[in-house]
Amino acid sequence: MKKPIQLKTPLGYEVLSLHAGDAVELSGIVYTARDEAHLRMKEEGIPFDPKGAAIYHCGPVIRDGKIIAAGPTTSARMNALSGFLLDAGVRALIGKGGMDSTVRKQLEGRGVYLALTGGAAVLAASRMRLKRVYFEDLGMAEAVWKIELDHLPLVVGIDGHGGDLFEKVRVSAKKEYERYKIGGKQ
Amino acid sequence: MDALFEPVAAAAEQALSEAAVFLPADVRRAIVRASEKESNPVAKREYANILRNIALAEELRVPLCQDTGIPIFYVTIPPDVPLTPVIYDAVAEGVRRATKSVPLRPNVVDPLTRHNTGNNTGGGMPVVHVRSGDRFTITVLPKGAGAENCSRVAMLIPSHVYGIEGFVVETMLLAEGKPCPPVVIGLGIGGSFDHAAALAKEALLQPIDEMTEYEQTICDSVNRIGIGPMGLGGDITALAVKVKTASCHTASLPVAVNVQCWANRHATVEVKQR
Numbered sequence: 001m002k003k004p005i006q007l008k009t010p011l012g013y014e015v016l017s018l019h020a021g022d023a024v025e026l027s028g029i030v031y032t033a034r035d036e037a038h039l040r041m042k043e044e045g046i047p048f049d050p051k052g053a054a055i056y057h058c059g060p061v062i063r064d065g066k067i068i069a070a071g072p073t074t075s076a077r078m079n080a081l082s083g084f085l086l087d088a089g090v091r092a093l094i095g096k097g098g099m100d101s102t103v104r105k106q107l108e109g110r111g112v113y114l115a116l117t118g119g120a121a122v123l124a125a126s127r128m129r130l131k132r133v134y135f136e137d138l139g140m141a142e143a144v145w146k147i148e149l150d151h152l153p154l155v156v157g158i159d160g161h162g163g164d165l166f167e168k169v170r171v172s173a174k175k176e177y178e179r180y181k182i183g184g185k186q
Numbered sequence: 187m188d189a190l191f192e193p194v195a196a197a198a199e200q201a202l203s204e205a206a207v208f209l210p211a212d213v214r215r216a217i218v219r220a221s222e223k224e225s226n227p228v229a230k231r232e233y234a235n236i237l238r239n240i241a242l243a244e245e246l247r248v249p250l251c252q253d254t255g256i257p258i259f260y261v262t263i264p265p266d267v268p269l270t271p272v273i274y275d276a277v278a279e280g281v282r283r284a285t286k287s288v289p290l291r292p293n294v295v296d297p298l299t300r301h302n303t304g305n306n307t308g309g310g311m312p313v314v315h316v317r318s319g320d321r322f323t324i325t326v327l328p329k330g331a332g333a334e335n336c337s338r339v340a341m342l343i344p345s346h347v348y349g350i351e352g353f354v355v356e357t358m359l360l361a362e363g364k365p366c367p368p369v370v371i372g373l374g375i376g377g378s379f380d381h382a383a384a385l386a387k388e389a390l391l392q393p394i395d396e397m398t399e400y401e402q403t404i405c406d407s408v409n410r411i412g413i414g415p416m417g418l419g420g421d422i423t424a425l426a427v428k429v430k431t432a433s434c435h436t437a438s439l440p441v442a443v444n445v446q447c448w449a450n451r452h453a454t455v456e457v458k459q460r
Contacts, residue, residue: 002227021228061252061291068289069252074332074364097363097417117235118332118366118416119251119449122242141291153235155228155418165228169419170362173411177359180407181352 004153010052011091015112018156020163024114025151029131030056030094034073036142038081040135047134047144050088054114057095059141060125067128067147071121072096075113079103086110098157098166105162113158115165127152188272189460191279194324197457198280201326202257203288204453206249209240212393213370213450216425219395220368229420236415236448250449254290255328257281257312258387262319267459269316277314277324278307293331315384322457327390333365333447339383342439350375350441351404354427357443358408363417366447368425370394371408373401374442377432385430386444391452394426401427415448425450 002023007015009028018024031048033041033055041047057078060070075095082093083106091111093099096118107113116124127150134144158164209217217240221233243250259277263269282305284290294311295302306312338357342349354373361369374385397405405427414420425448434440 023228023231059252061249061289063289068248071252076364096366115416115418117232117239118363119447120235120239121252122246122248122250123235123239125248126242126246153231155231157418165419166363166417169413169417172419173359173362173413176411177355180355180410 009054011054011111012052015091016109016160018112018159020156020159020165020168022156024154024156026054026092026094026114026154027149027151028054030054030147030149032056032058032060032145032147034059034142035077035081036138037135037144038078040138042081042084046085046088048146050085050090053090054092054094055085055090056147057093060145062130062140062145065130067125067130069121070124070128071119072116075099082106094154098164104158104164104167107158107160108162109160112156112160114154115157116152116154124152188270190267190272191276193457193459194273194276195279195283197324197455198259198277198326199283199287201324201453201455202281202284202290202328204455205326205328205451206254206288206290207243207247208453209250209449210452212395214240215395217368217448220422220425224421226414226420228418229414232415232418249288249290250451251330252291253330253332254288254293255330255451256293257306258327258329259312259314260325260327260388260391261314261316262321262323263316264320264322265318267322273316274314277312281306281312322459323454324457325391325452325454327387327452330447330449333369333445336361336365336445337386337443339379339440339442341379342441344437344439347439351407353441354404354443355407355411357445358413358423359411361445362413365445366416367413367423368415368448369423370446370450371424371427372444372446373404373427373429374444375429375431375440376434377440378434378438379440381432382440382442383444385432386442389428389430390444390446390450392428394428394450397426398429401429
């Protein structure tokens with residue numbers, strides 16, 4: 001198996017050399033954000049420096065200042081809410097399940113979508129250290145948590161050149177299903 | 187207080203604690219087997235993450251996933267135990283205790299106001315199925331939302347028994363990576379509209395490292411569409427299909443597909459009566 005490519009925030013043009021399917025390990029800082037945090041940042045502004053930043057779609061379980069479980073949430077819910085972050089200089093979106101063609105186009109020439117294994121909440125937490133919180137009034141799951149990462153294992157789901165692993169799988173699954181239906185089962 | 191309350195509450199709390207942290211042996215075996223069979227390099231890395239996560243949760247005694255689900259209980263009571271509201275109250279108390287002690291994420295809300303009760307109980311929640319048996323046991327199946335939301339019920343045409351397989355495959359085509367594949371598929375066939383769904387969920391409690399010929403055929407068809415772990419593509423989309431059937435009306439063919447993520451969590455604890 002090929003060794004994962006090492007990435008560290010703040011991210012720059014190096015993310016554009018990545019291709020869908022590449023294994024990467026991310027270190028440095030990520031900011032968690034789900035639906036509510038996106039809406040708040042759109043309204044009130046981004047509370048951290050977005051240049052070269054990475055956004056993690058995650059609602060963590062935190063106890064006594066420590067991250068207990070922090071797996072990814074479904075990124076598709078943020079499809080219509082991510083453009084302003086990329087416009088502000090964000091270079092990586094992290095989550096599970098992929099994003100739509102709008103985000104794919106917004107990422108072109110700018111950044112990447114990185115996928116983390118759904119349910120791998122303890123593995124993720126074991127590579128994280130909590131730094132601080134913004135918008136704490138939104139509650140534990142919806143607040144923006146600033147987290148330091150130590151080699152979080154990810155895969156490039158959507159690259160900066162229109163390459164999209166999820167879309168590729170979607171298209172071939174549909175083709176296979178059509179063939180299966182014509183196979184006379186129905 | 188009723189002498190049954192404390193032992194039942196304790197058993198319910200213990201079952202939920204175990205289910206949140208440890209995966210059943212058959213589920214682990216099925217995941218390991220799938221990881222060995224997988225040929226796609228991206229998928230292989232997903233399995234490495236899943237297996238590492240299972241080991242870490244066990245080592246640190248923390249929940250496998252931040253979505254610790256909603257509590258679905260199956261209680262078996264022997265002839266000498268009276269079925270009274272105490273059993274239901276005690277199971278709910280077990281849920282409230284586990285929510286604090288594990289800790290579980292408070293997931294239960296009112297369906298319309300969306301108000302969160304904060305303790306994973308509410309009107310009609312936990313779900314408690316009771317039946318008679320030889321031993322006094324409490325089984326819990328905590329169900330996460332990602333996979334539950336991809337589940338479907340259909341009333342098929344009775345002469346189209348062959349259409350059941352297509353309905354299952356179509357369900358996974360629509361689900362893609364959303365239910366956190368590799369999934370386990372509970373398939374309820376027959377009964378009535380509501381009973382088929384209950385059968386589908388209960389089917390998830392059966393050992394998933396073995397399948398009948400019928401289950402294997404459906405599982406192979408699902409895997410042919412190649413969704414793979416997390417929708418990233420791969421040889422295996424479903425670890426297993428498990429079927430439960432009930433007789434039905436001659437003019438009906440109810441079919442329910444209950445999709446479950448790779449973390450097919452469930453645990454059974456015997457109630458210790460003093």
